[in-house]
Amino acid sequence: MDLTVIWAFIIAFAVFAYVVMDGFDLGIGIIFPAFEVGDARDQAMNSIAPVWDGNETWLVLGGGGLLAAFPLAYAIILPATYPLIIIMLLGLVFRGVAFEFRWRDPDHRAFWDFAFTAGSFAAAFSQGMILGALLQGVEVADRAYAGSWFDWFTPYTLLTGMGTVAGYALLGATWLIWKTEHGAQDMAYRLAKPAAVVTLALMAAVSLYTPFLDSQYWTRWFEMPNILFAAQVPLLVLILTYFLFRGLHKKQEAAPFLISLGLFFLGMAGLGISMFPYIVPDQITIWDAAVPESSQIFMLVGVAITVPLILVYTGWAYWVFRGKVGTEGYH
């Protein structure tokens, strides 16, 4: 196991942590309009108000980590998906300030609630499209992006964009099932099922589409011995799907969210199997893009010390705000 592979795992972990943690924040934004103005919306907001900022920080680690560990990949992927990145960032701007502004300005709360939803949707959709754009491949020449401005806009990326929106909505709905009560929770239960159906359908569609993008994926998935590993992913997805619907049917509270996390994890694992060892498919391997060993070691020391600490105090913050948000809020 060399340092470059370790760093690939660290970046993958940061991306995964971001996707699941900010995934439910963004998901709440996406399904927000379905909730009644007043108590239900306030509960939904309050369930993430203390943690969203920490969740979003994983995105900074993902971006910053990519620059630090694989600068060449960062320097290719960002220009390749330039407009998507800008849309994502502006979406996150609206989403982030909405948390504060909606309380500060009751007269315009409806507007900031809309900004919260629109920003969340834009960020989620563009993140999914960025992923799709990367999977379908980008043109590289001479250590730089060599494609055109709209290479990222294809039916495939629209599919990955929609899939991400639906997946986040599922995370958001199941999180609210766990954290809220009464009307808000009833609405979350009602939204979780369609969100799950759409998510799984789009996951299947993306999975069917992907091997036809590029021969590499076909080889990676369907030839021996890879198929032995690759085949486990859909199998596990089926098992989790069964438990997810069973949990929703039985009105379980924590299980649906945890199972949804599991589905995301499997999606990421499938992604990893598909891409490894490339960081820009078919163009740049993780070793091509890696920084020298001295940079890797210097950062690894930091990661080894800080990441466990981060997980501890982040866990503690979640623990402080455990249980139902309650109609009374944090007292």
Add this chain to the structure above:
Amino acid sequence: MFEQFDAVMLARIQFAFTISFHFIFPAFSIGLASYLAVLEGLWLKTGKQIYMDLFKYWIKIFAVTFAMGVVSGIVMSYQFGTNWAVFSDKAGPVIGPLMAYEVLTAFFLEAGFLGVMLFGMNKVGKKLHFTATLMVAIGTFISAFWILSVNSWMQTPTGHEIAANGQFVPGDSWWDIVFNPSFPYRLFHTLMATYLTTAFVVGGVGAWHLLKDKTNLHARKMFSMAMWMAALVAPVQIFAGDLHGLNTLEHQPAKVMAMEGHYDSYPDGAPLILFGIPNSEEKRVDYKIEIPKLSSLILKHDLNAPLDGLDTIPDADEPPVGMVFWSFRIMVGIGFAMLGIGLWSLFARYRKTLYDWPLLHKAALVMAPSGFVAVIAGWITTEVGRQPYTVYGLLRTADSVSPLAAPAVAASLVAFIIVYFFVFGAGTWYIMRLMSKAPKIGEKGVKSTETGPVRTAGIAPGPAQKDSPAFEPRPAE
């Protein structure tokens, strides 16, 4: 000023715009986080309600400021890659790890404890809550440490080697990279700047409420605390700035020449040009008012010391003089004005009229936003003064940019400008509205579930309070 709006120029404007807007928020929140920690610490120590009231008053303002700092900061972490891909690829192995350390040691710390700080007052014990406040404050410091190390390395690069593929790679010692020659000066100067910025905002808000009601004990307390800060830190900051300037002279002489407006060399003592219009065509400063020999005295501590001018620098390596010259003067001017207010407040204390001198309060009110202007001017001085390089002397700005098309950069720039002015304009308005409410006994904090009219500023509707903003928003450019 701009020969043409090509992709490089647009990318530079976009970076300047997004970083300037972003820095407004940390410039205030670094100092405010420390101030909040001091208030809560004093409350724990003395048990006096006034400190908790002030804590709850300012924490609402902090919450809004911090949110804007976070969202504008995320934009920054992607600015390097979108518009400056070549720079990212080349400098990534050196600056990437430093920025990764910033995320790992600062951003998570701030974000992780912020929730408890804002909403956890009744969920955790007093000491644990104070710990959370401290962690947020410490996080802001650590963040400044790493990002200023990155910026300083770009200004005064040391400790690196250049690899065969053109990348900057770490040499034998990370210590040399992190603690590069300009870093200690820049770090100290910037932290003092954030303290002064916050002191003048807090002082301005205190002054505003004293002008309305000089008996308000809460306003008195915040005004007094802020004026102590101004009186103590302003002179220290001027001294630190001078040292920082001498360090710049040593490592980036062309920047100092631009700051001073020295187009020509002065073999026997250079004048200090107080004001003038730099004329880059004719390479001279028009209409200048100057004090003979003073520049040599300041920079070389000798009236007759020779000083080189921009005539010794090839034209292609010169920074733009006009912007650097002016932004430097704005920064220094504000620094001395802050010192003036600080000394005036000491005199007022001596006369026992600190809370009873409307002219001082009006002056403090006018100076409330001055810190923001000064820090932006300071950053313009140092960043434009680094031109035409991104990594000083080693990588040119023109060679750092992504393979970009001008329309795409222009479109995203326009989008940033519209969104930023709208969103941060609204945020500034909300902050003003919070500041316009008088601090009082039994101040409510950030409560996340108070709904209805109570929530407007966390203050229960009292008998017809006037709801006008404290002062008209001024853009911080």
